[in-house]
Amino acid sequence: MLEVEGLVAGYGGTPMLRDVSVRLAAGEIVGLLGANNAGKTTLINCLSGIVQPMAGRIVFDGQDVTRATARERVELGIIQVPEGRLVFPEMSIRENLLLGGFCDRARPHRPAQMEKVLELFPRLKERLTQAAGTLSGGEQQMLAIGRGLMAEARILMLDEPSLGLSPLFVQYIFEIIDKLHKDGLTMLLVEQNLNLTLRHAQRCYVLERGQIAVEGDADIVKNDPRTRQAYLGL
Amino acid sequence: MSEFWQALAQGVLIGSTYGLLALGMGLVYGVSGIVNFAHGDFISLAMFMSLALFSAFALDPYVSALITIPVMALIGGLVYRYLLRPMAGHQFLMIVQLTLGLSLVIQNGILMVFGGQPARTPSIVESKLIILGDVVLRLPHLIAFVVAFAMAIGLYVMLRSTDFGRSIRAVHQNARAAALMGVDVGRVQVVTFAIGVGILAVAAALLLPGTPITPTQGLQYTVITLLVVVLGGMTNFVSIMLSGLVIGLSEAFGQIYVSDTLGRLVPYAIFVLIMLFRPQGLTWRTS
Ligand SMILES: Nc1ncnc2c1ncn2[C@@H]1O[C@H](COP(=O)(O)OP(=O)(O)OP(=O)(O)O)[C@@H](O)[C@H]1O
Ligand SMILES: [Mg+2]
Numbered sequence: 028m029l030e031v032e033g034l035v036a037g038y039g040g041t042p043m044l045r046d047v048s049v050r051l052a053a054g055e056i057v058g059l060l061g062a063n064n065a066g067k068t069t070l071i072n073c074l075s076g077i078v079q080p081m082a083g084r085i086v087f088d089g090q091d092v093t094r095a096t097a098r099e100r101v102e103l104g105i106i107q108v109p110e111g112r113l114v115f116p117e118m119s120i121r122e123n124l125l126l127g128g129f130c131d132r133a134r135p136h137r138p139a140q141m142e143k144v145l146e147l148f149p150r151l152k153e154r155l156t157q158a159a160g161t162l163s164g165g166e167q168q169m170l171a172i173g174r175g176l177m178a179e180a181r182i183l184m185l186d187e188p189s190l191g192l193s194p195l196f197v198q199y200i201f202e203i204i205d206k207l208h209k210d211g212l213t214m215l216l217v218e219q220n221l222n223l224t225l226r227h228a229q230r231c232y233v234l235e236r237g238q239i240a241v242e243g244d245a246d247i248v249k250n251d252p253r254t255r256q257a258y259l260g261l
Numbered sequence: 262m263s264e265f266w267q268a269l270a271q272g273v274l275i276g277s278t279y280g281l282l283a284l285g286m287g288l289v290y291g292v293s294g295i296v297n298f299a300h301g302d303f304i305s306l307a308m309f310m311s312l313a314l315f316s317a318f319a320l321d322p323y324v325s326a327l328i329t330i331p332v333m334a335l336i337g338g339l340v341y342r343y344l345l346r347p348m349a350g351h352q353f354l355m356i357v358q359l360t361l362g363l364s365l366v367i368q369n370g371i372l373m374v375f376g377g378q379p380a381r382t383p384s385i386v387e388s389k390l391i392i393l394g395d396v397v398l399r400l401p402h403l404i405a406f407v408v409a410f411a412m413a414i415g416l417y418v419m420l421r422s423t424d425f426g427r428s429i430r431a432v433h434q435n436a437r438a439a440a441l442m443g444v445d446v447g448r449v450q451v452v453t454f455a456i457g458v459g460i461l462a463v464a465a466a467l468l469l470p471g472t473p474i475t476p477t478q479g480l481q482y483t484v485i486t487l488l489v490v491v492l493g494g495m496t497n498f499v500s501i502m503l504s505g506l507v508i509g510l511s512e513a514f515g516q517i518y519v520s521d522t523l524g525r526l527v528p529y530a531i532f533v534l535i536m537l538f539r540p541q542g543l544t545w546r547t548s
Pocket of ligand 2 (some may be wrong): 069
């Protein structure tokens, strides 16, 4: 469904990602692991069109989207739930969700889609008019995921959804991810939490200083000594 | 006592237009972080355009606004797209410099076309008065008040409850997240700038009747607008309108109770006093 080939990207001419190739099949959860500064967010931002790659190709559903704008990618259904949630703090939960379904493709179905999202996150339903900035970290993460779902994602890219959450919330978020997986959603799960990701993803890539160090089925990645190495930054 | 009511009424009426001027600036600052120092010169430009339309076709300023509003909005959009946007990401002072340069270009352009003498654009309602007991109101002021508040309310509703308005607020609150929702941030910035300058054309029409205009007046309007925007906390809609009233009132009371020339300093004095004790201005929220 998504193919990334030989991607090189960075900031101000310095490449942070070098020759990165990643594939996602429809319905898969693919884990993208790596230590701090490995380049995970940079990769996901290339996929969203926020960072322009210096070389390489991104193909979605057989269509070359390497040069597509961020907006065009949202219209195609490539949706990112950003690191640090980035909810709109002064807007209510309802308005945040409405903005999630802002794109032309999703806009006509917003009421029905909102029902579904609120069914998935009953906690948001109780607080529809509350300003997003006043929510707890866990609630903001729910909102960020819900906002991504409002766009009727065809591929949902979650950037460190467990970051800064209590263990209970982390567990809850991963339950949600499993639920979405059962419904057939394709997901790219960016995480630092190695064990949880290996448990929930079918395949994983391990990024080490901008390059793919290990890739394969979750079991294989789990037992590869290079995984721990990349993680410890050795 | 009648002086008091007179000042109060006049201050509120003029202040509402100041509020409207400031909303345009606050809106632009909110989505693109630009403070436009050519703000007042865009007002001049709109006013002289009305003058030209009066000279050529005898159009009343209220009527020619139907032409100046879209023309000014278009100019605003083009200026943002081709002059200001290429500077995005540069230092704040460079953009300030650019808008100051633009201010001089507009000023001298007007000077070249219209010459330097003060001019007036007459309107049929210009000398109409409304007398309420001891208070004498000029009809143009009353019209300005009604239109300014109607526009402010319209803008407020647009920002609150339309998708386009929400996208403007989204860009203001987190531009990156807005882009991830499929909002075309660049387009929102261009359109917002166009709206901001279009609003100036409305304000220009409201201020014109009975007011002499000169090509060099722009800076004065820029400064008054800055006063109101800063006092209103830059982007808070309601407090910007409130600050417009505060500045309008201090101007009116200053002119009636102090003296015509010294009175002009009263808004600045009030501004400094408020900022000394409330550096966040008249907003109640911090963001
Ligand atoms: N906007 C930017 N400008 C310049 N350099 C950047 C920018 N964003 C990231 N970098 C640099 O690129 C490198 C990779 O950063 P990136 O955010 O992709 O890492 P990451 O794997 O997501 O890390 P983390 O786990 O901390 O989120 C880092 O060295 C970082 O300093
Ligand atoms: Mg990251």
